Amino acid sequence: MERSALKQSQLCGSWEMKERLGTGGFGHVYLYQHLEAGEKIAVKLCRLELNSKNKDRWSREIQIMKKLNHVNVVQAREVPEELSAIALNDLPLLAMEYCSRGDLRKMLNKPENCCGLKESEVLLLLSDIGRLGIQYLHENKIIHRDLKPENIVLQELLHKIIDLGYAKDLDQGSLCTSFVGTLQYLAPELFESKPYTVSVDYWSFGTVIFECTCGFRPFLHHMQPVQWTSKVKNKGPKDIMAVEDMNGEVRFSTRLPYPNNISRPLLEPVESLLQMLLLWDPAARGGGQDPDTNKPCYYSALQKILNMKVIHVLDMTSAQLHSLVLEPEESLHSLQLRLETHTQTHIAPLSQELLLETGISLDPRWPPSHCLPEGLVCDEHKRNMQCQQSQTTSACSAEDLCSFIFMFMKVM
Secondary structure, X not given: OOHHHHHHOOEEOOEEEEEEEEXXXXXXXXXXXXXXXXXXXXXXXXXXXXXXXXXXXXXHHHHHHHHOOOOOEOOEEOOOHHHHHHOOOOOOOEEEEOOOOOEHHHHHOOHHHXXXXXXXXXXXXXXXXXXXXXXXXXXXXXXXXXXXXXXXXXXXXXEEEOOOOOOEEOOOOOOXXXXXXXXXXXXXXXXXXXXXXXXXXXXXXXXXXHHHHHOOOOEOOOOOHHHHHHHHOOOOOOOOEEEEOOOOOEEEEOOOOOOOOOOHHHHHHXXXXXXXXXXXXXXXXXXXXXXXXOEEHHHHHHHHHHHOEEEEEEEOOOOEEEEEEEOOOOOHHXXXXXXXXXXXXXXXXXXXEEEEOOOOEOOOOOOHHHHOOOOOOOOXXXXXXXXXXXXXXXXXXXXXXXXXXXXXXXXX
């Protein structure tokens, strides 16, 4: 759609078109704002040149969106009557909540994220999309089939899944064979036109997590998938990365490459999670069924990561950062003894001064874990309310959920 056409339809009754937010496989997404109430909505407008098959997919996306209701899936909205006039091809519009922070690709493209997102941001993504969003879709018998950074948006601290144009409803069976989705994030069985299940979303999400952790995709990221599948298909079950050396030989690794922003206590658990998600065998992908939960083992591994309380202590006497896992009821004295062992300066507990970022000393009457912000352990509705309240003062960021302590030596 040309700029001139946009200007002609800029005002629809009480709704003003502010900007084009993006372009999907089926159409364009525009931001509309109500002139009086100030309400903002995202409106997806179908393109003129869709064939009959994609028109059916367009209609199915709207049907799926309207029946879903979850904080980590973008919510459908009623289309204002004044906007119905801009619909093309007699196909309905799709109105959705507007997520002001854009998509995950926008974050990854920032220069400061060239080696991956901050640890706190990766953890939020694991919680919102891996633990909640994907599980909700699968419990409702829906495979997304096109998970990628462009299809994960942010509303303050919350990640939300968008663009269900390629989603598959499993009401008529658990195996599918149609080939859809974005190639770079597509599970390998789809290249071989094999039947597939919900595990295709595990592969796509694992690819997204690896990219968010390291800044690039895991398997020969400079190649198109049709080129790298034959080179990577013989990877080991624990290999999560493949690179090509100067001689053209493919080298595999079971470890995350450095540099990244994942602290040492979380590094191995995240690698183990990726090993479950990036298994070549779709039947084994996700780690198999957990007999205790009747869910894929990857959910249990993910929950263990999210339950870890990692505290980062900056030793001001040596300028070294130490990351430690806190036990729920570990005492302050116990933490101080561990810091004496971990730090080069070996400051004795009685000589340690531990301060929060606010400058307040840790209260010895309470376990240090109680000083951790509850962003990752509280439910997402509370986090959403917390972020909405913070809009009146300052921007809410993932760093607010990361706990740092500064250690000084007391002057005796």
